[in-house]
Amino acid sequence: MFLKNYWYCAALPEEITKNPLRRIICNLPLVFYRDTNGNPVALEDRCSHRQAPLSSGTIRDDNIQCSYHGFVFNGDGKCIYIPHQKNIPRRAHIISYPIKEKWGFVWIWNGDPKLADQNKIPSLPWTKSPKRSPVFLYYYVRANHQLVADNLLDISHADYLHSDTLGSKSGIMDGPKPDKVEFRTWTKGNEIHSFRKLTNVEVASYPKKWGKFINNVNRTNIQMWEAPNTVHVHLEFENKENKILINHDHIMTPETETTTHYFMDFTRDFGLDGTKYPTDEDIYKEQYSVITGDDLPMIEAQQSNIDLCRDAIDVPVKADKLISDVHRHLAKLYKLQDIGVPSYIAGKN
Amino acid sequence: MFLKNYWYCAALPEEITKNPLRRIICNLPLVFYRDTNGNPVALEDRCSHRQAPLSSGTIRDDNIQCSYHGFVFNGDGKCIYIPHQKNIPRRAHIISYPIKEKWGFVWIWNGDPKLADQNKIPSLPWTKSPKRSPVFLYYYVRANHQLVADNLLDISHADYLHSDTLGSKSGIMDGPKPDKVEFRTWTKGNEIHSFRKLTNVEVASYPKKWGKFINNVNRTNIQMWEAPNTVHVHLEFENKENKILINHDHIMTPETETTTHYFMDFTRDFGLDGTKYPTDEDIYKEQYSVITGDDLPMIEAQQSNIDLCRDAIDVPVKADKLISDVHRHLAKLYKLQDIGVPSYIAGKN
């Protein structure tokens, strides 16, 4: 149902503490905590004994003790203590997931642990660049993870849904049009890329404030998608007055088939002094309110319509070329793993 | 699952405005709005592009623009604008439903548009009679539409459920009995009729006040059912002191298999001066409180029991002859349309 042998983004680092955190990822109940060295641990959130959630238990040094009968498991998932009993059956051990803190997020490996090479974690270098200031966000979405990704893969929605905040009014029927719209996509191995440029386009309130623009700008979006479901966005606003650069990454982790953990970083090359607008907090608030106010209600409403009309098929237009490319690629990956291709992907090609 | 090629009551006229209204009818998500001429429009509430609900979009003159990427559809469902793209693919058009305002309600045609003859809309002439004052109501019911209809088709419930308000105490085991109970049903083409008269029966508080009755009355109910699910009721209360006439119509529109849009008009030949009891507002409040207080909790509780006991079969008694006739007729209509006969209809004959 979900692709195996990938790193999935599991949490923001500050979510994982000495107190156990329960989080369902790809339908698996997981518990996260930090050991005495501060390293994150990810285990099945089910005591092998009687399915009790370990997350309601207690961290004891590097281990976690189930609050029901007191079984203790170490960070490798090994059961190391059963009350009133010396021998520990093999079947009492639980699954420990490879886990790695990198690029400002915590990632777990869902698949064969021998293949868990941390170099396979999606690269988010701008989050560590000295020339950028990064902001990290988390959203919970009541919709399938691919609907969330598709929202980003068709960036033309910025010209309508976000016409007042992030995008432009160029999607409005009688709105001001750019001089030129360029859009192309290409595939490079497992990466699906796109380039989109609007020349001489009106600019909405946030980028206007960020770049102190007065006149129209050229807006360039360079995007890259990679499996299982990360969208990297490079964004430029430029005219004679100024040029600002933004790189943001969106990482969609399935909770279940119809709910998603949505992680995001937003890095910028402006407003870096931390005292004047936009500060990190300004950016956090803007991104949080635009996405929870505009995108998520829309995506969740799509999910409602899809639930009601199971046989609905999208009608792709030119702006959807990136979506179509990604869906086609995903269909291949699903088939390679002998997973049935979900209808929301199959139906769109 | 639902009968095709019928007019279904969709809304009260004042519900349809310049702001789009989402309403699910027969499992179809629909959006309603008024164009610049004030004419109602009914479209699929799903943008062909990505299943977004158009109802969260914006009315632009006679058209509706999707709030996600900005696609525009006219009142015929034709896609007339796709941002950044000139050619509009055929598949981008969506379904427009024939819609008609008549008899104080708004109706949509669920079926072949070529057959959408507005003369097939159930006739509710009393709502337009100069001798009557009509009141219109809408109820949302968490139960199957046929359970709502059956409530009206077995009017003997007025003698018990409504013994204090609309009916009589003649259903109570040791309650005062009428001199005579007449009840017969007959079929005329596609109309199923019934006649029921209680002679010299005690009268409950509302008709007592309406007709200023002191003594017992004769109570006559003449009803007619027609497909898909309208119940017309002609009601007389009469004795030597006075005679009052009421015609009310009940129109049950399925939202889903287990939820119903319930529309009602109530017309009367008394209290027409608008200042003394009963005014239209008095009637509205009485009908609203009796139906939401007595009928709907009962119908929703039936639905709960049916959900729990899927194989439950009703035991029809004499008072159910109209229900049985209607169910038998409906079973024929379902078969004609190659729709499986729902168990709540099949099981009762």
Add this chain to the structure above:
Amino acid sequence: MFLKNYWYCAALPEEITKNPLRRIICNLPLVFYRDTNGNPVALEDRCSHRQAPLSSGTIRDDNIQCSYHGFVFNGDGKCIYIPHQKNIPRRAHIISYPIKEKWGFVWIWNGDPKLADQNKIPSLPWTKSPKRSPVFLYYYVRANHQLVADNLLDISHADYLHSDTLGSKSGIMDGPKPDKVEFRTWTKGNEIHSFRKLTNVEVASYPKKWGKFINNVNRTNIQMWEAPNTVHVHLEFENKENKILINHDHIMTPETETTTHYFMDFTRDFGLDGTKYPTDEDIYKEQYSVITGDDLPMIEAQQSNIDLCRDAIDVPVKADKLISDVHRHLAKLYKLQDIGVPSYIAGKN
């Protein structure tokens, strides 16, 4: 799905009054009330006519009248009145369930009424002993009834989940250990027994207060399970200072597959004067808060994990011998009644 031909605990006596009570037991909607002699009555909570719940009706002497159309049923389920109709069809009668008030609870027989011998009701003699003071409790649990039973059948959870209140800290990894742990189980006909004794064990706050213990105690649990799902517990705390005896019984009645009516009595041979701690009210509050605070959240969390991981199989340890014996016995009973063995029982052997 549920075992037939057993007495199921239905209610506490004070729950059944002159006002009808609806309660679902083994997926059956039932209505309970008391007749003019104060005897409890249990009927299907569905009018034969149209599936209306009789529980929203009215008690009339020994009978109940449906609030929809006024049908009347006596305590035997016989329909004795249909408004406006003299003959009463046979099919109008509904099911009456054998019902018996005994041992401080009300029991109904789910099965062939001819076999409803009240001597088959689980024997709870301590509730009637002059040497004991009994307290009765009811809990509603959002989990399968067997999960609730298993909680009691593996009493070792008292050494961890209840380490501060009812049990001991001997389950904690580095907690103080008893000198000896004895545990054995045996089967006697349809009864599954266990004996468990912890010698010289630390004692938690409640039994410490109950017995005014200063030093460690010997703690002895003698338990017996019988079908369909009653657990009898005999509990002793003893050292040189004092000895206290408790007998408590736990009766799990399925509401549905995933919800349970959980009844309990708690009898003690101490604090009997009713003015000093512990009074009946003290015991009620302690038991209510421990079970709703510790056990039920754990059991409901197990159910959530099981719902998520349908193929999860428990790993039984020594302390689970009683659970395993009971599940094995239950599997036999299910097979005898040609009921599919539920996976939560089959999977554990």
